[in-house]
Amino acid sequence: MRYGLAIAAAAAALFAVETASAVTITNLDQSSVRVFVCDDKCGPSHGDDWGSARDFWLAAGEAKSFDCTGQCFVGIYYDDHTPTLGDMAMADDDELFEGAESGYIRNGTATHKAN
Structure with missing residues (x-):
C-alpha cells in the first residue's frame, strides 16, 4: 500500500508539470544562419526582457536540437536584428x-519538415 501511494504521487507530479520536448532544426542553406527561439515562457512583456529567449548559430548542413516548452517560435536574424513581433505574429518566414x-x-x- 505504501508503494502504491508513492507511485500515485509521483505520477501526479509528473503530469502536473509541463515538460519540454526537443525540437530539431537543420540548416539546409549554404551559409551559416543565426536562429532565434522564443518559447511559451518568453516575450517582450517588460520592454526588452525576452525571458527565456535564446539564439544560436547553425553552420551550413548543421542540425541542432533544443528544448521547447509549449510552442516555440523559431526565426532567423536579419541584418543582426532579431525577428520582430510582426514576424512572430505573421510567421511568413518563421x-x-x-x-x-x-x-x-x-x-x-x-519550415516544418514535410512528412
Whole structure:
C-alpha cells in the first residue's frame, strides 16, 4: 500500500508539470544562419526582457536540437536584428513548433519538415 501511494504521487507530479520536448532544426542553406527561439515562457512583456529567449548559430548542413516548452517560435536574424513581433505574429518566414517536431531552414526560412 505504501508503494502504491508513492507511485500515485509521483505520477501526479509528473503530469502536473509541463515538460519540454526537443525540437530539431537543420540548416539546409549554404551559409551559416543565426536562429532565434522564443518559447511559451518568453516575450517582450517588460520592454526588452525576452525571458527565456535564446539564439544560436547553425553552420551550413548543421542540425541542432533544443528544448521547447509549449510552442516555440523559431526565426532567423536579419541584418543582426532579431525577428520582430510582426514576424512572430505573421510567421511568413518563421515557424511555430510544438512538441518533438523537426524542421529545416531553407532560403532563410524556418519550415516544418514535410512528412
